[in-house]
Amino acid sequence: MDGLLPSSTTTTNGNTKVINSFFPNPVTTTNRDYHINTSSLSQTPADYFVGVLDHQSTATSPQQIQIDNSNSTFFIADSIRDELTRRMAKIQEMSSETINIEIPSKVDVFIDLIQIDQISGASSFTFNGMISTVYxxxxxETGQLFCLRRFHSFQPNTANxxxxxxxxxxxxxIQHPNIIPLRQVFTTKSFGDSSVIFVYDYYPLAETIMSSYFSNQLNTIGNNSGGGGGGNHSTTTTTTMTMNGYSTSSRPYSQQQQNTRKYLPEQTIWNYIIQISSALRTIHQSNLAFRSLDPTKILITSGGGGGGVNGTHSNINRGRDARVKLSFCGVTDILTLDSIHSSANNHRAFIQHLQQEDLILFGRFCLSIATNSLTAFTTSALQRDNNHHNHNNNIQEYIDTIPxxxxxxLRNLILYLITFKTNSTSKPRSIDDIMPMIGARFYMQLDYFYLRYDYLYDELAKEVDNGxxxxxxxxxxxxxxxxEHQLDPTWSETGDRYMLKLFRDYLFHQCDExxxxxxxxxxxxxxxxxxxxxxxxxxxxxxxxxxxxxIVSFEELKRCFExxxxxLMQ
Ligand SMILES: Nc1ncnc2c1ncn2[C@@H]1O[C@H](COP(=O)(O)OP(=O)(O)OP(=O)(O)O)[C@@H](O)[C@H]1O
Known part of the structure; x- marks a missing residue:
């Protein structure tokens, strides 16, 4: 129904009149009546082609009941439609610009590969010396879209x-609403080398936290390791930085201009904390560790624009209904296979150690979004590895800015996560420990999502009707x-189907006086x-x-139709 403007209505004495919506100069509806009754039968046939609109208030369809003075009661809210339309456009994007001779036409069962986010014009990501590209x-076989993360020149470890x-x-x-599921891993020679491909669900328009919040700070990393606050722009376009063991290429200057936001609303930060901690909880409960928690590996898959619970835009709610998901699951484990340990005890201790690292990375991530400083993440990452004392001093500067x-x-939660305990006798921390620190905010966020859920359900109902x-x-x-049915009597101009053709004219081809x-x-x-x-x-x-x-009833028309x-279907 997109593209057709809805009608507006007025209600008088129990009758709902739908006012022409479709064209700028509607025919006045007051004297029109499409109900066939004795008086209308006395009209000339031509009269029936004149606009006919007059709903009885005892309307028999939900669509009629929904009609009121506002367009929004007729169609899905603009903010939702915009987001979904942009997603559909992204899905249907098969641009010729992205045709790249280096991309094979088929990789295993996957076709139509398009590189995602070719920001710097090159593969932007390395891990363990391997270049990674995302498609x-x-x-x-199924027509479904997927996200393929390819690591070039992979030498499989056949030892185990x-x-x-x-x-x-x-x-x-692992299935969790805040984790992008890993579907498949396979090796391939389709790219002319030996590549390993990780297959994940695809989320159109997904944006990394890095590009959403920190793209304007990428070039300042390395030059600016002081206290919190966003950095200045640099006009350099190809700086390379290292973060959490990965090297990444920075965005061109034009792209850095997009996100110059100041501090996020606190509720948004709690929203991220609740979702990410829930994902980590599931991973840790499965005896695994994420090992890749950084702003480039957390995706905002929807709601990042701040639509608000009822679709109204507001800065206060910015990011409050954002859905975030961890991407990159399993990559570190599978590519390094460093969890090979002879005894079960060693293995448990190793996983526990990695889980502690996850918590620290999570704390750093929270610190960086709370101080609006990517440096808070990267500095702490580098300095923790080099020097615990300096690390703590610099981190303290960032933490002091939080209140x-x-x-x-929020400050206490970050401090708890980030504090690196060297004492091997101390009890390992668990992601569950932060639940009491989040406290009643769980309920607030849950209430917020329930309201949003109810709202989306109502909006969906409208489109079900349109569908x-x-x-x-x-x-x-x-x-x-x-x-092909022209000579068949049941399909001919005199048969049953003729009425359906006239009904089509009645619906769409009427003329005014x-x-x-x-x-x-x-x-x-x-x-x-x-x-x-x-x-x-x-x-x-x-x-x-x-x-x-x-003269025919709708009942009779429906019988012909069925x-x-x-x-036709037989
Ligand atoms: N499952 C997915 N669905 C849709 N898009 C994805 C998915 N996973 C990653 N992406 C997109 O692919 C792009 C590249 O992902 P990647 O993890 O390499 O991030 P990046 O910001 O380019 O990081 P780096 O600079 O470290 O390579 C990002 O724009 C990200 O939004």
Missing amino acids: RATNS TKLLMGTIESWKR RNYSND RLLRLLSKLGTINERP TGKPWLDLGHIISNLNKFDIGSPEKICLISRDAQNVI TAIND
């Missing part, structure tokens, strides 16, 4: 295939004027609804040459 691809397969299976089993903008609770009408119209279009096309979405929708439910109400159908006039569509 969107279509599974040729059982452990490798076990690790892959453990990651594939200027946020609660002590029903689209299916009805598709069937009607399929039946009408099929050339002056012979001008009369277009009204309300007329179309209300009559389609009556047709769909097979209302006993009658209408008058007139042939184009005005020689045939047929017979016709059943015939």
